[in-house]
Amino acid sequence: MIQTVRGVHDILPDAIPLWQFLEARALAIFGQYGFEEIRTPLFEKTELFARAVGATTDIVEKEMYTFSDRGGDSLSLRPEGTASVVRAFVQQSMHRQLPWKVWYRGPMFRYERPQKGRQRQFHQIGCELFGPEDPLADAELLAMVMRYLTDIGLQTSLVLEINSLGCPDCRPPYRDLLIAFLRQTASHLCDDCQNRMERNPLRVLDCKQERCRAAIATAPVMIDHLCPGCTHHFSRLKGHLEDLERPFRINPHMVRGLDYYNRTAFEVTSVGLGAQNAVAAGGRYDGLVAQMGGTPTPAIGFAMGMERLALLLDQGKNRPAPPDVYLAPLGEQAEQAGLKLAETLRAQGLAVTLNLGGGSLKSQMKRAGRSQARFALMIGEAELEKNVVILKEMALGQQQEIRHSEVPGFLVNTCRTISVGDGHR
Ligand code: ATP
Ligand code: MG
Numbered sequence: 001m002i003q004t005v006r007g008v009h010d011i012l013p014d015a016i017p018l019w020q021f022l023e024a025r026a027l028a029i030f031g032q033y034g035f036e037e038i039r040t041p042l043f044e045k046t047e048l049f050a051r052a053v054g055a056t057t058d059i060v061e062k063e064m065y066t067f068s069d070r071g072g073d074s075l076s077l078r079p080e081g082t083a084s085v086v087r088a089f090v091q092q093s094m095h096r097q098l099p100w101k102v103w104y105r106g107p108m109f110r111y112e113r114p115q116k117g118r119q120r121q122f123h124q125i126g127c128e129l130f131g132p133e134d135p136l137a138d139a140e141l142l143a144m145v146m147r148y149l150t151d152i153g154l155q156t157s158l159v160l161e162i163n164s165l166g167c168p169d170c171r172p173p174y175r176d177l178l179i180a181f182l183r184q185t186a187s188h189l190c191d192d193c194q195n196r197m198e199r200n201p202l203r204v205l206d207c208k209q210e211r212c213r214a215a216i217a218t219a220p221v222m223i224d225h226l227c228p229g230c231t232h233h234f235s236r237l238k239g240h241l242e243d244l245e246r247p248f249r250i251n252p253h254m255v256r257g258l259d260y261y262n263r264t265a266f267e268v269t270s271v272g273l274g275a276q277n278a279v280a281a282g283g284r285y286d287g288l289v290a291q292m293g294g295t296p297t298p299a300i301g302f303a304m305g306m307e308r309l310a311l312l313l314d315q316g317k318n319r320p321a322p323p324d325v326y327l328a329p330l331g332e333q334a335e336q337a338g339l340k341l342a343e344t345l346r347a348q349g350l351a352v353t354l355n356l357g358g359g360s361l362k363s364q365m366k367r368a369g370r371s372q373a374r375f376a377l378m379i380g381e382a383e384l385e386k387n388v389v390i391l392k393e394m395a396l397g398q399q400q401e402i403r404h405s406e407v408p409g410f411l412v413n414t415c416r417t418i419s420v421g422d423g424h425r
Contacts, residue, residue, distance in 0.1 A: 007112070007120030018310055022152060023105055026125050029148045030103045033140065035127055038102040040084035046074040052083035052292060054259025056199045063110040077109035080258070082285070082301055085128045090294035098297065099131030105306075117276030117308045126282075126303035133286065133298040135233050138264045139240030141300055145268060145280050146246055148304075154270065154312060158279075161251040162241075162266045163223065164234040165202075168287065170227035171262070175201060177220045188215035202255040208275075221252035233263055260285040264300065272312050279312070280304040322372035323351040324415040328364035330380040338379055341389070341407065348412045369394065374415065377407065 004010065011019060027037070046066050053059050065077040078084055081104050094100045105125045112118055129141055142160065149158055166174060182189070182197045182204060189197065190209045197204055205216055226234065241248050256265050265283035273279070282302025290296040325345060329338030335358075342354040353371050355364050361378065368376040378390040378399075389407055392399035402410060 005120065007114035007118075009119065009121070015310065015314070018313060019306070022306060022309055022313075023125070025152050026103065026105065026148065029151060030127060030144065033101070033144050035101040035103045035129075038085060038088065038104050039106070040081070040088055040104065041078075042107065043075050043077050044084055044087065046076040048083050048087055048292075049076055049079060052086060052260060052288060053080065056196070057259055058203075059110060059258065063112055065109045065111060079110045080108055081106075081124060081126045081303060082128060082258075082260070082288075085301075086285075086288055086292050086294070086299070089128075089130055089289060089297070090292050093295075094130065095289075095295040095297050099129060099137075101127070101129050103127040115276065117273055117305070117311060119307060123306040124303040125306060126301060128299060128301035130289070130297050130299045135237040135240060135264070138237050138284065138300055139244065141282075141302065142241065142248075142266060143244055143246060145282075145302055145304070149268060149280065149309075152309065152313065154279075154309070157270045157272050157312070159269050159271075160246065160248040160266065161254055161269065162237070162248050162264065163251050163254040164226055164230055164263050165255065165261050165265050165283065166222050166226055166230050167262050170225060170230055171222070174220065174222055174225040177225065178202065178205075181219050182216075185215045185219075188212075200259075205253045206255050216253070223250070223252050230263055237264060256281065256283055260288040260291075262286050266302070268304075270308075270312055273308055276308065278305070279308045321351070322374070323353040324374055325350060325352045325411060326368035326371050326373035326376045327352055327354045328361065328368060328376055328378045329355065330361055330364075330378070334379040334381065334384055337384060337404075338377075341377070341379075341404070344408055345411060348408050350411055350415055375411065 046064070049064060050060050055061075059079045064079050066074060068074050085102060085104065089095070089100060103126065105123070107121050107123050109121055111120060114120060127141065127144070129137055146158070146160060165171065178201045179198060182201055186194055186197065189204065189212050190207065193204045193207050193209070193212050204212060205219065205221075207213070223234065238248075251267075254265055254267055261283040263284040263286065266281070267278050268280040269277045270279050271277070280302055282300070284298070284300040286298040289299060327338050327342050329335045338354055342352045345352045353373060355367060359367070361380075365376060374394060376392045376394060378392065383389055387404045388401045389404055390399055391402050391407070391410070
């Protein structure tokens with residue numbers, strides 16, 4: 001038997017209503033803030049991610065699915081969404097229409113060690129906002145993430161953490177300070193951190209290993225070494241969040257795993273998730289557009305892990321919405337008439353399950369019961385001859401004969417229109 005690749009999962013019909021709900025709320029809420037959806041390709045030139053995400057990041061060094069196509073080009077499945085959106089921004093010269101506000105949804109691919117809440121194909125919903133440099137934009141974006149997460153039902157368990165990662169003026173001198181500190185304490189660091197200490201020293205600050213956490217407890221932190229511009233930006237952001245009464249925590253050790261961030265960085269964690277507790281993460285990337293060859297444009301964005309949201313919200317199985325009608329034909333001629341009648345009813349907006357695979361009346365009615373349909377329609381030879389059907393209202397057990405031609409009108413009036421996509425909640 002061939003099974004899914006390790007770390008890759010089907011999303012089965014049972015879970016789909018929850019996913020549709022999460023996507024529908026994103027569409028509605030991000031729309032309130034003026035964001036439009038964008039759909040970018042699932043694979044890009046490898047160079048895009050190497051340049052945008054950063055050649056020394058874990059993602060690019062060890063997590064990408066990279067392959068060469070038949071023409072010999074090196075391509076990679078996207079490990080995240082921002083690189084592609086920035087590429088699209090530059091490619092379409094969107095700097096002429098600022099601000100540009102877009103959101104995306106879809107699968108991402110990273111070769112990581114699979115565990116609960118961590119997969120090799122996973123899904124993100126994310127937003128990117130191009131144009132404003134002002135912390136007002138940061139505050140509005142953070143308010144939007146929190147509104148979304150609260151709306152879907154997570155309010156109680158969430159913590160918003162923020163930090164500032166400085167800018168090209170203040171980060172390099174701070175980075176030197178940090179490297180000097182790390183050299184002194186190198187023997188206490190894990191192998192990974194000893195390795196990345198010179199190339200990506202900030203990453204050491206959010207290493208999850210106990211020994212590293214102890215070793216860096218007294219390390220210098222970026223927010224103590226911000227330039228005046230970054231200090232002002234960060235304090236205005238904090239002011240706006242206080243104004244909005246959005247609780248937050250400053251985490252000076254939070255750095256993001258992608259190189260492109262500057263100034264505002266943030267993460268939303270949830271207590272319900274164990275080790276993989278980040279549900280959303282993002283930050284400012286004012287230099288990335290220019291770095292990718294575009295007209296310099298500040299930007300900020302975030303991404304949410306959908307599997308983790310689904311884990312938090314999944315309170316048991318979702319039952320599929322039952323059909324309005326279960327159509328039970330007896331015999332070949334009745335099946336033909338049933339197929340046509342089912343189509344007529346669907347054209348009127350009704351949800352109809354046509355019995356497939358024959359069976360006695362008794363077994364068909366059993367299936368009708370299991371489907372939880374409100375009505376069953378039975379057609380046999382005798383009914384065909386008389387041009388009628390037998391209609392049974394399942395909950396009441398009452399049945400009546402009605403004329404074939406009156407079935408659509410009667411059912412439409414009784415059932416009204418079906419509602420799509422409200423299976424959840
Ligand atoms: P983590 O620290 O959990 O590895 P990250 O910093 O790599 O997260 P980002 O690249 O910022 O995460 O992605 C944003 C969100 O996407 C994360 O907060 C998380 O919810 C989700 N996510 C990231 N990697 C995975 C994965 N392998 N499987 C499932 N969800 C993921
Ligand atoms: Mg990661």
